[in-house]
Amino acid sequence: MKAWVVRRLGGPETMRFEDVDESTPLDGMVRIAIKASAINYFDALMVAGQYQTKPELPFVPGVEISGVVEAAPAASALKKGDRVAALLDSGGLTRGGYAEVGDAAPGAVHPIPDGMPFDDAAAFTLIYQTAWFGLHRRANLQSGETLLVHAGAGGVGSAAIQLGKVAGATVIATAGSDEKTAVCMQLGADHAINYKTHDFADEVKSLTGGHGADVIFDPIGGDVYDRSTKCIAFEGRIVVVGFTSGRIPQAATNHVLVKNYSVVGLHWGLYSKRAPELLPAANKALLDLYASGKIKPLISARVPLSEAPSALAMVAGGKSTGKIILTI
């Protein structure tokens, strides 16, 4: 099978498109013929060796896929031909998503509804689960509150806009260009601010009559986090989701005290280890919202597997909107 292999760490261009021997499925794993593979921002960090998870070299990047089961362990309740979505762990040459075939742990594989296309299924889990756990579990977002979503045209940001509207919040989004703010509005945001040309903290205060945002969903960090502390509401919650700006901000605890707000961290991947019992209910709620047409992943491009490096470079450079899907 063909797969993109990382043999040395670096930019997306260091990956090599190789023939990989996939003849033996790994013991106890589900073998999946991959149909669609989502590109995530952290794939680029992993390829560069800058992510918290550092697979041994060589490895195939990509963690989020959909496809058809080719073989499954008897105890797994999955069978050949099942349409599934799965999270892979990029450990070895048949466990990454930038490939034609992947092996996943049975617990990380779940069937997808008949009417769900493979590209939606590949784009679905990480962005919506991250937004769901961030907004509901960590920030306890309430109907009627104001939610500020940074990088609203990005993967997790686009999901947070949609889920914020479903929850009954007024959603203000920020993005780094006018094209991206237009995308935020199409996703359902009530207001969208180009944070490169406008001071979003002033705008949020003005839009909320001085109250500020009750919940701030922040995948960017850096200056965006610092400025968010200027428009967080009394008893507001800032959800720390990521640091695409490249700078990990420092929380000033005196400011947290003086303004009565909370800074809460979100590491969605940890739920599968520390509280896996929470995941199926979230998955069901999200699939129900998808089935009723209330949420749908924004897929801005579908590109062949052979073009993975340029697609990954787009995402790493903050040039993409929503999700880019590799098709196989």
Ligand SMILES: NC(=O)c1ccc[n+]([C@@H]2O[C@H](COP(=O)([O-])OP(=O)(O)OC[C@H]3O[C@@H](n4cnc5c(N)ncnc54)[C@H](OP(=O)(O)O)[C@@H]3O)[C@@H](O)[C@H]2O)c1
């Ligand atoms: N905590 C968790 O459990 C969890 C789960 C999934 C993802 N994440 C993290 O969430 C973050 C966003 O992921 P994503 O998949 O939504 O990424 P994405 O689709 O690539 O969106 C990220 C956005 O960040 C903004 N950005 C600002 N400065 C940037 C820079 N220097 N380089 C690149 N982008 C920059 C860009 O939007 P603008 O142009 O609008 O600024 C970009 O579109 C990542 O850090 C990812 O690792 C965290």
